[in-house]
Structure formats: C-alpha cells, structure tokens
Amino acid sequence: MAPILLNLPNQLTFESNVAQTLSLLERCTNMMELKQIHAHIYKTGLIIDPIPVSRLLTFSTSLDFGNLIYARKVFDRISRRNTFMWNTMIRGYSNSNEPKEALFLYHQMLCHSAPHNAYTFPFLLKACSRMSALEETQQIHAQIIKTGFGLDIYATNSLLHVYAISGSIRSAHLLFDRLPHRDIVSWNSMIDGYTKSGDIDTASKFFKDMPVKNVISWTAMISGFVGANLNKEALKLFHEMQVASIKPDNVALVSSLSACAHLGSLDEGRWIHTYIDKNGVEIDPILGCVLIDMYVKCGDMDEALKVFRKLEKQSISAWTAIINGFAIHGQGQEALDWFMKMQKAGIKPNSITFTAILTACSHAGLVDEGKLLFKIMMTDYKLNPTIEHYGCMVDLLGRAGLLLEAKELIEKMPLHPNPAIWGALLNACRIHGHLELGKQIGKILIEVDPTHGGRYIHLASIHAADGEWDQAVQVRSRMKNQGVSKLPGCSAISLNGIIHEFLAGYASHPQMDEIYKMWNQIAEKLQQDGYKPATGDLLLDLDDEEKERAIQQHSEKLAIAFGLIRTKPETTIRIFKNLRVCEDCHTVLKLISKIYAREIIVRDRTRFHLFKEGKCSCRDYW
DNA sequence: TTAGGGTTAG
Secondary structure, rough: OOOOOOOOOOOHHHHHHHHHHHHHHHHHHHHHHHHHHHHHHHEEEEEEEEHHHHHHHHHHHHOOOOOOHHHHHHHOOOOOOOOOHHHHHHHHHHHHOOHHHHHHHHHHHHHOOOOOOOOOOOOHHHHHHHHHHHHHHHHHHHHHOOOOOOOOOOHHHHHHHHHHHHOOOOHHHHHHHHHOOOOOOHHHHHHHHHHHHHOOOHHHHHHOOOOOOOOOHHHHHHHHHHHHHHHHHHHHHHHHHHHOOOOHHHHHHHHHHHHHHOOOOHHHHHHHHHHHOOOOOOHHHHHHHHHHHHHHOOOOOHHHHHHHOOOOOOOOHHHHHHHHHHHHHHHHHHHHHHHHHHHHHHOOOOOOHHHHHHHHHHHOOHHHHHHHHHHHHHHHOOOOHHHHHHHHHHHHHHHOOOOHHHHHHHHHOOOOOOOOHHHHHHHHHHHHHHHHHHHHHHHHHHHOOOOOOOHHHHHHHHHOOOOOHHHHHHHHHHHHHOOOOOOOOOOEEEOOOEEEEEEEEEOOOHHHHHHHHHHHOOOOOOOOHOOOOOOOOOOOOHHHHHHHHHOOOHHHHHHHHHHHHHOOOOOOOEEEEEEOOOOOHHHHHHHHHHHHOOOEEEEEOOEEEEEEEOOEEEOOOO
C-alpha cells in the first residue's frame, strides 16, 4: 500500500500539522491510507482536535470506501463528541444495511443530552424510510416539533417522504397540506408516494399542479407509470419531457427503457440507446442491465450480447439479464453455457440468477439439469429457495408431465403456496389432460385469487374440455356475479415505429375490412394444407361453427393478417401478445411461416416463439 | 442534510 505519510516532515507545529493532516485526509482514497493517517493523528496528539477526527469519521462512514465498524471504534473512543460527529455516525448507519443502529445511536444521543441540529432529522428519517418504520417516524415527528424544527424544509420534506413511501400516504398528504413552505422536493415526494400506493391518478394530479418540474419530477412520474404497467403513458411522458427541453439523466433513461422492454418497442428502445451513445451518457451498471433487458425482451439477443460485451464491467445483473434472455427465447443450453461462463469469470450467481437458469431449464424441458441446479443452489451456494424458485420447479416438473412430483414439491415446500404456484400446476394439468386434478386446483385458485379473471376462465375451460358445459357456464356466471372481468387478449405489431394493436374479436382498426379479407385468404390456404381449427381451448358452449368463428378472431390472427398485408415478402414479422398464445394460434402461425415463407416472432406472456418453415423454436413445448 | 432507477416463476 502506498505510504501516504512519506513526504510529511517530522517536525511540525501543531497548526501546520493540522493543516497538512487535513490535506492528507482530503487526498486519502482507501481505508489503508486512512489508518496510517489515523495513527499519525494519534501519535502527534491531534486526536484532541475535533476537525481532523470529524474528517476521519466522515471518510470511514462513506459509502464507497468506508468501514463502518472502524468508524464506530473511532467514535466510541472520542471523549467529547459534538453534534457533527453524532450526525455523521447516524448518517453512516442510515445508509448501511443496519439502519436500525441509526435509531439506537439517536437514543444514545438523547441520553448524552447532545444537542440536535437541522442535519440530524433527515439522516434519522432516511433510516426510518429504509425500514418503513412508521411508529418510529411518528416519534421523530413529535421530536421535530418539540425541538423547534417543525418549519425546517429538510426535516419536513424527509418526514413527508417517509410517510409517503411507507404506506401512510394520507399522513403525507395531511402534512403536505399543512406545510407553510413547500419546494420541488415536497412535490416530488408526493408524486412518488402516490405512485407507490397505486394511485396513479392523484400522482398525475400532483405532477400537473406542481409549479416547477425538474428531471426528478418527470422521472418519478415515468417510473410511476411503468410500475402501474402503463408503459405507453410512460413513453408518452418521456417524449413530452424532451419537448419541455428537460435532459433525461440515467434514471430517466432506465425507466423509459423499462417501458420499452414491457411494450416490446424495439424502435423506441433503439432510439434511447442511440441517444445514450450520441450524448456520451455513462452506462452505469443499472443502465447497462436495463439496456440488455430491453433488447432481450424486444427479441434481439444479438444486440443484447453486443451491449453486454461492450460494458466496462459486467455486473451480476448484466449476466443474469443475458441468461434470462436465453431462457425466455427457449435456448436452454446457451443459458446453461452462459451460467458456467459467468462462474468462470468469478461471478457468483445470486437468487435471481437461479430463477433465470431454472426458467431456462423449464422452457427447454431440461428436467435433470433443473433438478440438479435447484439442489446445488441450496447445498453449494447456500441460497434458500424463494417462492419464485419453487414456481420454476413446479413449472419444470409439471410441463414435463411429472405432475405427482410437482404436487409433492408443493406439499413439502416450507413456504405457503401462492396463486402462481397453483397456476403453474394447473397449466401442467391442462397440457397433460389431467382434468380431475385440474378442476381441484382451479377451485383452489379461485378461492385464493378471487379477483383474477384468468382463474375462472381456466376452471371453466377445464370443465368444458371434460364436456361439463353446465359447470363451465356456472363458473362463468360466478365470475360475472363477482364483477370480475377477463383481461382481453391483445396483440401488437410495430410498423415503421407505429404500434398497431388488435383486441380479440374487436374490429377497431381502420383497415379491418382488408384484414378480414386477408384472413379469409389465409384460412383458405390453411385449409388446403389440411388444417382444422383446434377448438379445445374454447370454453364457450357454442356449436362448432361458432367456435371456429370465435377462434378466428383471436388477436394474434388479426395481427398476423395485418402484418402480411403491410410488410414486404420475406420480412420478419414481430408480434407481442399480452396473454399466452392458444394452441390453435400456435398451429396456425407455424403453418403461415411455411406457406408464406416468413419468419414470425411472437412474444407472449412468458416467452418468445420463433416460427420458421412450419416449426416453432419452442418445439411445441410451452 | 431532503426527492426519482434494474435483472425474478405463472
């Protein structure tokens, strides 16, 4: 380690020693150097001077290079601690993974009758916000008023922020209304609080009403829209932000890229990537990860890999995003290869990496590999499986037809099964025709998830598949009586940067006549190829002709017909669907890829399907 | 000293 003290003269006056030591502390870049300076401070008697000691604390509590344990040892040995020192330690803990310690320290501060200042409360409240500690926040709120800091904008804004994001948005709103002084931070916290409480309308109202907006206000609203799955609104706001001449920073770019990933908007995503390159935006680890994920979810693995290779440092999240990319593209072996590569590069997989690799095994039918990975995750990596991992395993076993094993896993798992777990098992029952078990699980699912329309549809379709039409109709009416609606199937296709959306059975597009005409042509060619509509997925008690008509109006069929009209021969057609592709549409898309010699890429709710020459990349395993 | 970001099963 560099001997930082080498050039320090031996004989110094007290004053010039203070000056030179402070200058050394300013240049200090790591704990080893800091320890040398600390020894020097001790040896030369500077330890009685509060300024160098405070600087020691500031450095050793810093997030990047600090060592909080060391800082605490220094702090505990200081005989006369001033408010700055207490605050520095409280701030250190509030940013650490033991924010509770900040509150303990504050308690000690009170016991020592050390005076507060305006900096004490924001640090303390930061600790509360990290823990969502509402009761403690209320106590500190009282303390703020008692000690006369009730009008301090930093203290009140910090309070507002904790209330807003810790599940007490009403307290935040009350406080906001009573504040004699509000600034942009107060408004931004309200926007963030309302979006995090799921009330996007009130958040929008605050955004609209605020007198001045900065990049944080715009980003809080954009990420609020993304969180509410209103990705189109998020991108619209991103554009409005450019019109308002607000320069997006990394956080704004991350939120907007995330919206592109959800929508599958490759063109928009590319535009943002170009913006990043042109403006020399530094790709930090989060931005890098989201950029990869955007390309992954828009179906462009090659570009995702290019971004990955160009990253200055490949973080665990970047590796995970790539592995997940291969997983959802059904390239199980590549996912496994990258998982090995990652470990060779010295990166230890985390819990999310295992979710990605188990998903890869599940989508590719790699049962033995998945089982082994699930085991070594616990034994070798000491990671406790979460509900997500169990979800992957139930899906992996269920899809492979090992239903009993999947059911056993659910019964034995130490966590309470959630709707997703039952959903995975139900899907397996549907694939493998285990109707009795399917009915049992369908009933359980409706009980645990009564507001989810898809659950009723599932159960009704299983009854229908078993010819129990009365039961199917009963489930449907129960759904109707409960006021639950089904999420309509929606397929989107992007042409020249414009997204065209199609809803199942809903003739909303201006070119609908042309689209139906095209579909009739397609249907004729399909028939010539020996295709018969598979109506098994339909739950309604319709006659066969009606069933055929209903199935012909599935959104992906309308989107493909439109894609064939509007794109040149041989162009790849990309479709994004909000639900799972049905069996009939899957068959049809395979045939169209052969008859029209087109590559068709469909991203459904869970994965990508690449239809080419009459086959699908999922090998009909989805 | 206070406010906004990511990768995760179905």
